[in-house]
Amino acid sequence: MISDSAARDIFGVSLGVHGIQAVWIDIDNRTGSPLYYLPVTTDQQYFSPLEVAWKVKGKFNKEGEQAVDRMFVERAMPVNLPPGEQTSGFVFTNRDLGIKVVNVVLLGGGKSWQTSFMVDVPGIKLDVEKVNFEELYQDHEYQDLSRDELKHWLATQTCCTTNEDQTSSGDPINFTLVGDSQLLLSAMVQRGWDLTERIHGGSIWKTTKSFLVGSSYRYSPVSSLYALERPQDLALQKARGNIHQRNHLRLWRAPVLCEGEPVWLGQISRDIGVRFTFKSPTLTTHKIDPDVDEARDYLLQDMIFSQRLAEFGYVRAMEPHTIASPGHNLTGDPFITDGLRLVMFFHQPMTPMHKVRDLGWEQPNRDRRDWLQQLEAAATTE
Incomplete structure (x- = not known):
């Protein structure tokens, strides 16, 4: 190129x-x-x-x-x-x-x-460039786990992101990626995901301008959330019609391998609006779709289409949050979830969509009748 x-x-x-x-x-x-x-x-x-x-x-x-x-x-x-x-x-x-x-x-x-x-x-200052992945952990700190051991390890990890001092809980850590890092990134970029720009004067101005005129900004920075005692190692987003709407995710390299392959913890949500706030360096924050499981399962669909995904399963990460009893992220937005964490395994060569295998661990509840009952109950209470 x-x-x-x-x-x-x-x-x-x-x-x-x-x-x-x-x-x-x-x-x-x-x-x-x-x-x-x-x-x-x-x-x-x-x-x-x-x-x-x-x-x-x-x-x-x-x-x-x-x-x-x-x-x-x-x-x-x-x-x-x-x-x-x-x-x-x-x-x-x-x-x-x-x-x-x-x-x-x-x-x-x-x-x-x-x-x-x-x-x-070249052309933008990527947020990921500030991370030295070779220095995140020493070689002896990595545990190489079997799949069963990985399931157990994931069950011991915190359910959600936090703020910097770990005093408040935020968005759920709702997916995990397993596979060669270049293969994972290639699959995402090919499906239209962009790495985010670092927060600096220029990116703040571009974000604010996009907010004011309702335009799209493919590389808009994301705020820092914390897991594994540090902010995300990298973030990606898939812009939609304008800056108010995007899918975005954060990734943290984990101190474990699974059958020799790197493991990443991830958080994903769908942005449906933007509002001003003094809690962010960009002076704006996104309002998320409360159904964070929808964003999680959108990522699964997207990776199936990439033909790099070979297998997937779900593990329990937290207790469910319902419409009647939602969780809340660090900016106060409510979220609902079945409490499962998606785990995706990537392999070479390419895997046709019909050959992607469901490992059958936990089964997400995609029956929306429960939602309708909760919404009707809420309406009756009001």
């Missing part, structure tokens, strides 16, 4: 200002069959070469415009890959900052090939 400045050197025009990022792909087809490259797997909303040319032409004469058309068409990555040949070119993707996952899928000869890799992209 090339930078904005490199794109100007190569193409003679700016791509970044148009939200376009050029990714260079080089494929050596050593099979005996022609292959077909699927650019939609690299970016579901990629730009065609002539579309890019149209966006950047500016004030060219007719001859100059034709030259721009030819340039982008000639340099674009072909979709047909002849056998025994090396083929390369640019795919014009949507511009990402922080981290970009490049996914490549090839079809041909009755087979398919898939690979992906992550690229660091």
Whole structure:
């Protein structure tokens, strides 16, 4: 993937200002069959070469415009890959900052090939960059647990996040990830999750501006919540229509492994609104959807679609909170939950959606009739 400045050197025009990022792909087809490259797997909303040319032409004469058309068409990555040949070119993707996952899928000869890799992209100050993961724990502090031992260990962990001095309880720690860290991050970024920007003057201004005008801010910072005696190691979010609405999650690297793989504790909720507050450095805070289980299970669906998730199960983390007796997070928002913590196991190679296995540990209650009864009871009381 090339930078904005490199794109100007190569193409003679700016791509970044148009939200376009050029990714260079080089494929050596050593099979005996022609292959077909699927650019939609690299970016579901990629730009065609002539579309890019149209966006950047500016004030060219007719001859100059034709030259721009030819340039982008000639340099674009072909979709047909002849056998025994090396083929390369640019795919014009949507511009990402922080981290970009490049996914490549090839079809041909009755087979398919898939690979992906992550690229660091400059342009924002990521919150995760302040964490030195090699120094979180000493090697001797990690316990390598079996799955049964992991279930027992998770049952001993606190149910919820806290404030810095651990005097107040916050949002539930409602999921756990097990697998290679790069594989986990790749799956999330591919599904549209963005790493969050560090809280600083620029990000505070962008957050406030987005709040005032109702625009989207993909990398908006998140406030610190605490688990394992520290703030989150990294946070990700999936922006929706505007800054008022997003799914966001926090992750903490745990001092355990499961069958040799890293383990992460996580907290996820769905933001449904924004309000001003003096309790946050950004002067704003999000109101969460009270149904935190819905956000938890949304993540499960999303990871199934990533085709990196192999197995999942649920373990008991806390007593249920109902509509009649909700829990509350640190900003006072109520939440309801069945009290289960989702545990997801990621493996290579890719796992088709129909082969993702439910381990059958605990079963979440998805019957909403209980909710209706509680809502009717609350209405009668009022």
